[in-house]
Amino acid sequence: MTNGRGFSFQRLWAIVVKEFIQMRRDRLTFAMMIGIPLIQLILFSFAINTDPKHLSAAVLLADRGPQGRALLSALKNSSYFQFVRQVQTESEAHDALARGEVQFLINIPESFTRDLLRGDRPTLLVEADATDPGATGGPLGALPSIINAALLNDAKGVLDYLATADGPIDLRVHAKYNPEAITQYTIVPGLLGVVLTMTMVMITSLAITRERESGTMENLLSMPTRPLEVMIGKIVPYILVGYIQMALILAVSHYMFHVPMLGNIFLMMCVTLVFIAASLAVGVTFSTLAQNQRQAMQMTMFFFLPSILLSGFMFPFRGMPEWAQAIGEILPLTHFLRLVRGILLKGNGLEDVIRQLWQIALFGVVVLIIAVLRYRKTLD
């Protein structure tokens, strides 16, 4: 006979069994226990690549000789670069770089072949968008050896004289927008997007779920108020919170980390508003799906994890495989990061901004439609 005072394995087992039953009943927690490790495994092992290859580049090819083309094919074969377009003028090239359509611009001057053969060490200008130094660092570092190998392969024999100590050409690299490759310039403005995603999605989903969980939503709806008033009324304070976060992060990044602010601050505020709205829409949608605050929290994590990993915040966006980039393109954070870096570091204007902004707006509208459809159902 057990007297019930000592350690009882029977009771211990009873608690273990009860825990398992509850775990099985709560499907979302179960999905999270299985889902989060799976997502992380897949993302970290297949999607994330800290040495990105196939980065988009534009060529301004003025040289008609064989050496210029030899150089291009060598760059292509190195697999670091993918030539997505051939531009005709310098201004067209710089536009593409400013909009983020290409990350590199390779400028082969008119008399490249002739000067090379003469031993005059022609200039090869490579401009890189260094707003994300993590992405451009690898290719730029590999550049001299790729070029030397390409040109000196041909240089055996008659062209031996080119193999000088200085190298056959004069390579000039311009790391634009962030010439010193300061990572803070990339990370700190990026954090604005990450912080806003986290707080906006989490706070709204929690605030609305809490109201339902504690029964106060029923009370609220028995008063003469419309669901739309309740929704908007609950969201407005968080828009203000979002702006305070933005002001705080921008002030710290400017005064403490000396992150440049080339663009228009008012434009920045407009862009942030659209992003906040899209994030709040996600929060509201989660609140219509979640049964309680814990589930709302878990859903936030499900959204936050891919956002942070696939948006280009932590790892170079162009370094990811196409499927991962496709998912990343859906996420508002991806576009917001490009916008923040574009406005702050490149001084992008309204025209450049619209190209990314509509994608955030579209995401927000689609999510909001889901929220409204779901919300009607939960009322009755």
Add this chain to the structure above:
Amino acid sequence: MTEEFAIDVRGMTKRFGKHTAVDHVDLQVRKGEICGFLGPNGSGKTTFIRMLCGLLRADEGSGQCLGHDVIKDSETIKREVGYMTQKFSFWEDLTIEENLDFVARMYSLKNRRETVRQSLDRLGLTARKTQLAGQLSGGWKQRLALAACLIHEPQLLLLDEPTAGVDPKARRDFWKEINELAGQGLTFLIATHYMDEAERCHRLAFIENSKLLTHGTVAEVIAQSHLTTWAADGADLLQLAGQLQGRPGVEQVVPFGNTLHVSGPDQAALEQAIAPFRTPQYNWKQVPSGLEDVFIHLMEKPGETVSR
């Protein structure tokens, strides 16, 4: 005629998927009346109340509530009705005063500050107005909820089990308040499980399994049940109870402290059933059937509607 009724609805029906939560319920409550709404858990009381105050849309039904069409004018009805939810549903992280002020704003009241002050005064909440609602005891929470429901001066109050978990003293104060308000012409529909509270109502409605079983004053409801009750006292009541249970004509055998109540719907059959036990050992007498006996009687005969 409709003028004298605060609630006059017919055929109110609400379905959730395949389940019919409220099945063609008719209810009439006169102005200034306190109507007790009885029925077991899950019988459809809360759903019916939610339909009346416009939280749920009725699938079927017609009638008026405070002179407004119960289906079409639910927004107007919302303004003139106070609804107290089963669970305390005010904001626990707001103070008493902030809660009342919020409610006053929701109903767009003029002289909001003055109204809130009066409301605090009337229910004796002034001294506690800066206390957080979450820190209040059950009785005070219920006072706050009542004050909040009354702040927009509704004509009709729908209270869903307002006194669950409240101590007897607070319950008595609460009913005193309700009687005073009814005297001023307010109409009440109060869902409750307490028989003593049901006995304080002018009129009762029993709902069971989504259907209205009976409706009337306390005396009418008891009379309609045609229930006869005999009480016995003496030694070994437990043994007696065991012997009576299940005999034809005996429906309920319920010990009440030192007496045993035996009831059945057929007086002759019941008397025949207890006849063998009318020995000197026990002291038998016929007593009026209690509301609880009637309530149990109704619950145990599902589907049988007692005519009004």
